[in-house]
Amino acid sequence: MTKVSPKYLCWYVLLVFCTLVADVYAVSGGDPQSKAPVTARKFMVAAAHPRAAGAGYEVLRRGGNAIDAMVAVQFMLNLVEPQSSGIGGGAFLLFWDDGEKRLYTFDGRETAPFAAGPDHFLAADGEPQPFWEALAGGRSVGVPGTLKLLETVHRRFGSLPWAELVRPAMDLARSGFEISSRLARSIASAQEHELDGFAATRAYFFDTDGTPRQAGTVLKNPDFAATLARIARHGSRPFYEGELARRIVEAIREASNPGLMTRQDLARYTVRLREPVCVPYRVYRVCGMGPPTSGGLTVGQILGMLSHFDMAGLPRIDAVHAYLESAKLAYADRARYMADSDYVAVPVRGLLDSGYLKRRSALIDLSRAMDKGRPGNPPRLPGPNWAIHKQSERAGTSHFVIRDARGNAVSMTTTIETGFGSRLMVGGFLLNNELTDFSFRPRIDGRLVANRVQGGKRPRSSMSPTIVFKNRKPYLLIGSPGGSRIINYVAQSLISILDWRLGPRTALEAGHFVNRNGVTELEQDTAALHYAAPLRERGQDIRAREHNSGAHAILIRDKELLGAADPRREGVVLGD
Ligand code: GLY
Numbered sequence: 001m002t003k004v005s006p007k008y009l010c011w012y013v014l015l016v017f018c019t020l021v022a023d024v025y026a027v028s029g030g031d032p033q034s035k036a037p038v039t040a041r042k043f044m045v046a047a048a049h050p051r052a053a054g055a056g057y058e059v060l061r062r063g064g065n066a067i068d069a070m071v072a073v074q075f076m077l078n079l080v081e082p083q084s085s086g087i088g089g090g091a092f093l094l095f096w097d098d099g100e101k102r103l104y105t106f107d108g109r110e111t112a113p114f115a116a117g118p119d120h121f122l123a124a125d126g127e128p129q130p131f132w133e134a135l136a137g138g139r140s141v142g143v144p145g146t147l148k149l150l151e152t153v154h155r156r157f158g159s160l161p162w163a164e165l166v167r168p169a170m171d172l173a174r175s176g177f178e179i180s181s182r183l184a185r186s187i188a189s190a191q192e193h194e195l196d197g198f199a200a201t202r203a204y205f206f207d208t209d210g211t212p213r214q215a216g217t218v219l220k221n222p223d224f225a226a227t228l229a230r231i232a233r234h235g236s237r238p239f240y241e242g243e244l245a246r247r248i249v250e251a252i253r254e255a256s257n258p259g260l261m262t263r264q265d266l267a268r269y270t271v272r273l274r275e276p277v278c279v280p281y282r283v284y285r286v287c288g289m290g291p292p293t294s295g296g297l298t299v300g301q302i303l304g305m306l307s308h309f310d311m312a313g314l315p316r317i318d319a320v321h322a323y324l325e326s327a328k329l330a331y332a333d334r335a336r337y338m339a340d341s342d343y344v345a346v347p348v349r350g351l352l353d354s355g356y357l358k359r360r361s362a363l364i365d366l367s368r369a370m371d372k373g374r375p376g377n378p379p380r381l382p383g384p385n386w387a388i389h390k391q392s393e394r395a396g397t398s399h400f401v402i403r404d405a406r407g408n409a410v411s412m413t414t415t416i417e418t419g420f421g422s423r424l425m426v427g428g429f430l431l432n433n434e435l436t437d438f439s440f441r442p443r444i445d446g447r448l449v450a451n452r453v454q455g456g457k458r459p460r461s462s463m464s465p466t467i468v469f470k471n472r473k474p475y476l477l478i479g480s481p482g483g484s485r486i487i488n489y490v491a492q493s494l495i496s497i498l499d500w501r502l503g504p505r506t507a508l509e510a511g512h513f514v515n516r517n518g519v520t521e522l523e524q525d526t527a528a529l530h531y532a533a534p535l536r537e538r539g540q541d542i543r544a545r546e547h548n549s550g551a552h553a554i555l556i557r558d559k560e561l562l563g564a565a566d567p568r569r570e571g572v573v574l575g576d
Contacts (some may be wrong), residue, residue: 010543040575044561045069046552047400048084048481048571051177052076055168056402057574059160066404067095067157070412071150073400075169076462077414079224080177082430083186084481086396087147087239089232089416089432090458092289094276094465096474097157098407103467105289107272107458108149110142110434114268114455115260116302118442120435121453122451128440136194139258140433141422142459143265144239146414151236152271157408163232170228173428176220182570184215198255200425205300211453224428240266244427251426272342279304279352284498285469292347292457294338295413295487301330302491304357305364311499317534318366323495325364327488328373331517334487335388336375339450340458344386346450350378369539373517387447389439390517396421397463397481401554403474403561409554411477413463413486435457464490468498473556476504480551480566486516489549497555504553504564512547521545 019493038044045056045250055076056069064072070093078086085091090110091169096103112120121134134140154162179187187195187205191212198201204221206212213219230238238244239486245266252259277296278287288296305326309390311319333351350356356378363370376387397415416422416432424431437459442452462484468476474499480489489512496507520540522528524547532542550569563573 001048015547019373023418027080038563040563042405042520042557042576043403044554044563044573044575045400046554046563046565046571046573047073047077047549048398048552048569049077049080049180050570050572051080051172052400053572053574055280056400058168060402060404061576062160062480064160064165064404065158065406066402066408066410067153068160069404070410071158071162071165071363072168073402074146074150074412074414075166075171075228077398077400079169079173079221080180081183081398083183083190083419084396085146085414085416086429088426088429089414090142090145090297090434091149091412091414092293092461092463092465093149093153094287094289094467095153095157095413096409096467098409103276103287105274105276106149106153107274107289107292108145109267109292109458109461110145111265112142112326112435112438112453112455112457112459113239113260113262113265113517115262116393116435116453116455118452118454119436121440131436132193133257134440135418135433135436136197138252138255138259138261138422138424139257140435141252141259141261141424141431142434144260144432145269145271147231147236147239148269159533166228166232168342170225170232173221173225173228176218176286179213179215179217179219181215184213186419188212194423197421198423198425199432201420201423203506204425215504221428223486227427227429240269247426248431251424252431256423277348277352280422281307281494282498283470284475286466286494287469288464288466290348291341291459292459293463295462295490296466297335297348297351298330298462298487299337299464299466299491299494300352301333301357301360302326302487303494304352304354305329305361306495308361309359311495312501317531319499320513320531321366321369321535321538321540322364323533324513324520325370326361327491327515328370328517329360329376330362330373331487331515332373332375333378334391336386336519337378337450339460343454343457344450345383347378347381350380350562353379355379367538384448386450389444389449389451397483399465399479399481399550399552401477401552403477403554403556409467409474409477411465411467411479413465413479415463415569416473417480419531437461461467462486466490468494468495476553476555478551478553480545480549482549484516485514485547485549488512488516489551493551493553504555504562508551508553508564508566512549514545514547519543521547523547
């Protein structure tokens with residue numbers, strides 16, 4: 001056996017230690033504005049606004065369960081972060097029922113009106129409408145699913161009375177809440193995209209002289225309070241079949257750029273219980289949402305490919321490069337195969353097949369970047385080989401996580417699509433523009449697009465609510481907003497926490513590496529930029545970009561919950 005002198009051993013240990021510290025610092029960006037980690041023993045909630053987290057916390061403190069807290073958080077987010085989510089939109093929910101030891105995944109995604117067809121976003125000349133033109137008004141609005149989701153799941157799993165969970169948002173809508181800095185900035189920047197183009201929306205978000213409302217202004221929303229009072233008394237019925245349904249349909253059909261939604265569309269809306277999409281990764285099982293979101297499948301593919309690399313042991317630059325290459329390949333498959341599986345045959349099992357992902361991972365060369373990933377040929381391909389379709393969902397979304405004292409857990413991503421959705425406001429809430437998540441073109445190069453518009457279909461999403469299991473128990477709850485970058489934000493955080501052993505706060509603060517099968521984006525003003533030169537040497541096409549994630553996470557240890565809120569937004573973690 002070779003003898004190592006104690007002096008060299010000391011130097012070696014010091015070197016390893018410094019490298020580790022430098023790595024953590026470099027990946028985290030050494031952000032001085034770190035949000036303190038929050039620990040708790042019994043329950044915890046992390047959401048994008050202190051009022052929303054507070055509403056969830058109060059429910060949990062009173063003995064409510066994770067589903068009760070979810071209802072309170074979502075209604076409050078609708079009020080205080082109205083640009084991102086609400087009952088005018090859709091959501092995906094992962095719910096771990098600790099009593100049953102079962103993971104449920106619920107799909108509350110919006111649907112296209114039944115009268116909509118593949119030419120929905122084509123102008124008279126057969127070309128796609130420009131994005132913002134398609135968005136503003138009634139044409140882009142999908143049949144909302146969030147309220148039905150809340151009600152369906154609460155009826156089955158909730159423990160506190162529904163009306164009590166609606167009340168905090170209803171009371172605050174009446175008394176008024178302070179506009180946050182982020183909401184004020186969002187209002188100002190959405191003005192250039194017609195936020196002031198619709199009377200009810202203008203009256204709510206702008207002063208009478210047309211100035212965007214400022215941070216700190218106390219904003220009352222009596223219309224929303226009245227809507228919530230109805231919902232508290234009658235549940236979702238007025239929304240899907242009653243007076244609110246009438247007003248929603250009227251607003252959509254009478255808007256400039258009118259939509260096709262009917263009252264039958266609203267009345268027929270159903271929440272779907274889907275099969276979770278799970279992949280093994282190291283000692284974990286990572287579970288997400290299946291189609292119509294591409295989130296669970298694409299995150300799963302990235303991890304499936306990276307499981308063939310020693311991400312913890314590789315030099316960090318190699319690991320980052322491998323990550324970017326796996327993302328290119330996974331996004332390539334996403335662009336061809338992923339859409340609403342109730343309408344097109346999505347090869348869910350084939351895309352996650354271990355042999356297929358091993359073959360795909362063999363395409364990754366650690367010394368050289370591929371120009372673009374090409375879609376593969378997953379086994380059990382059931383249908384036609386669709387056209388390649390890259391649609392970039394926008395970042396008007398929110399994610400929250402909850403763990404209750406009984407061990408139940410919620411990971412929910414919720415959206416009205418672009419910030420402020422379609423700009424149409426009815427009953428004090430905004431209607432989504434989710435239909436712009438469909439491909440505007442039904443055919444590309446003569447081939448049908450899987451994610452084309454079809455009546456009743458759900459547009460493809462990137463939302464990736466995730467629960468990681470260790471020893472069959474929930475270990476990490478995580479997700480993020482961020483449009484089609486969501487998949488990258490979530491996958492990178494998973495690698496940071498599961499492979500690189502970063503704490504959730506450090507992982508969420510880390511500068512992002514993003515690749516959606518094109519350029520490599522390194523997050524502006526973070527230490528991710530330190531990787532620019534070595535990645536460029538390998539052939540990555542580098543851009544520095546601002547990134548607008550808003551991840552929330554709870555890590556569940558034996559005797560401790562460890563929560564984190566993304567420093568890029570205003571979220572907080574609360575727990576006991
Ligand atoms: N509209 C955002 C998403 O569904 O991914």
